[in-house]
Amino acid sequence: MRRDASSRVENTALDAVLRESGLSHARLARRVNQLGAQQGIPLRYDKASVTRWIQGKRPRGRAPEFMAGALSEALRRTVTPAEIGLGGENTRPVTARALSYCEDVDDALRTLAELGSTDVSRRSLLGGVPFVAGALADPQRQWLLWLSEAEDGQPARLAAASDGGAAEPLHYMIQTFDSMDNRFGGAHVRSAIVHYLSNQAMPMVQQRGRREAEHRELFTAAAKLAAMAGWSSYDAGEYGMAQRYMTLGLRLCGEGGDRVLGGQIWAGISHLQTSLGYPSDGVYSARVGLATAKDSGSPLGLMRLHAMAARGYAARRDQQKAHAHLRFAEESLARSRGPAQESPWVGYLDHHYLEAETAQVFRDLGDGKRAEQMAAESVRHNAQRGRRQAIGRSVLATAHLQQGQLDAALESAHTALERLGSGNIHSERSVQALRAFRAELEPFRREEAVREFVRQARPVLGAA
Known part of the structure; x- marks a missing residue:
């Protein structure tokens, strides 16, 4: 800290982190306001507010937490209020400690x-x-x-x-x-x-x-x-x-x-990262999971982790590595002696699960024909799984569209929309899958059938 002409203590820590982030004063203020609004706290900060914070004025209420959150997003690492000169470690909110x-x-x-x-x-x-x-x-x-x-003798999994x-x-x-x-x-x-x-x-x-x-x-x-x-x-x-x-x-x-469960938690993290636009991070988390579960005696657990790696590589458009991990997933599935011989944490995994994930890999690689084959099989065998049905129908719709089959694409998308509109399925992932299909319809926006689908989908998917 140093003192300016008005003898206020300047917040050099905040200034340094803000410079590192590359955010302008206006962008930081705007993101702080957005984070506050998301949590029911109306804020009206602007670029002049950020200037005053750097000059030493302390923001009130939870603004330091929101500032740290906005800077964390920009830097892709955890920034605490303490790091920007606005609180000690003992005042960190639970959302930062977690x-x-x-x-x-x-x-x-x-x-x-x-x-x-x-x-x-x-x-x-x-x-x-x-x-x-x-x-x-x-x-x-x-x-x-x-x-x-x-x-070495630590149990790999627990019954x-x-x-x-x-x-x-x-x-x-x-x-x-x-x-x-x-x-x-x-x-x-x-x-x-x-x-x-x-x-x-x-x-x-x-x-x-x-x-x-x-x-x-x-x-x-x-x-x-x-x-x-x-x-x-x-x-x-x-x-x-x-x-x-x-x-x-x-x-x-x-x-x-429990290394089987550890691997599955990393698979979930990988899924989250890839879906949020960080596929390289998703691949790395899948690899951490594979290192965790490789000697656990759970081929089904390894199957899912290889599928997650394939999803990450497909999102990066790395066809060779995506195909390689799909092959490893199939080999792991073939080695399994069935859920009864596996950890309870992977009992739900089977070849229909792999079909669903494989369909999304081929979709992301632009291989509509193979995506259609896998998605159709997944839809056919998952009638009782509402979320998987809704996502599968959306993937199938995109696969049809990739092959120029607009009528078939809209038919499948309407089925997904009906399921989501019924109110029985509460899944943002399902909604996002159908939104992804809607975005692919942009080249066909003048078609009457497309305009009608977009109109019907608006209450469920929101504005395009």
Whole structure:
């Protein structure tokens, strides 16, 4: 800090980080206002406000948190209020602390409990939490360090809870939430998962004096619930919260020692990163997952991770590597002896799952014919999975369009729209898949059938 002519202490820390970010004063102010609005806090800052902050005027209320969030987005790493001269580490909000891979597992438990309770009680204040791509670099490093130091004899996976075990209620609820998520979408079940995680699972895990095996099983089940909170947040379009729950789930998973589940959490992170426009990060997370699960005895888990790597490479238009990982996924699937011989965390994975993911890989590579084949098979065999049906229909529509089959494309898209418009499926991922198809219709915008579809889709998809 230094003093200007009016003897106010200038905030040189903020000035330095702002210069590093490349944001103008006007852009920073605009993004702070947007983050505030997303959380129900009206703000009216402008470029002159930023100048005053650099000159030493301290912003009021939660503005320092929003400033740190905006700079984190721009720099793709975590920026704290302390780093920009606006608070110490002990004042960091839980949404900032939840991005860290806590060395002390008790810190992770406290952070997860606080994040969940805040999430449940103050939803309007958490809806605008940003996804910070660069913040995953430290959890990746910490996880790989844990992996390298793990004991050779540490169990690669844990079986489902036995009858009467301490974790039995957690496993029962995991199955219940999973069934609802698959059928109706993550937004439908998200609040219930977070509430159960915060009010039931956390107190159980924090109890002391348990046997080692019971301790590991409880932490693993809690890690799965945290990952499910992340996945359902992702499906609800709350990407920043998804990132935080998944990061905390990783730390609990490390305590439980379950490498199959660890690999699956990295698969979820990879999916999130690729879908948000960071495919190179998505590929890297998939590779971290593969390193985690390679000796776990779970071919199905490896299948999903290879599929996620293929998705990332396809988004980068790297056809050779995308095809290679699809081949590895098929080989892993062929090695599996079925769900009964696998970890409970991957029992839902099968060749129909791989068909769905393969369809999206071929779609992103522009191979409409093969995308159509895979998407049609996925749609045919997933009648009871509402979200997968809706996404599959949208992918199928795009595949038809890539082949110049406009009528067939619109027919499939209308079916997806009907499912989403029914109100039974609450899944932002499904909506985004259909929005992606709508964007591909731009060259055909003068066609009457296209104009009619866009008009009918507006209540579900919003304005184009």
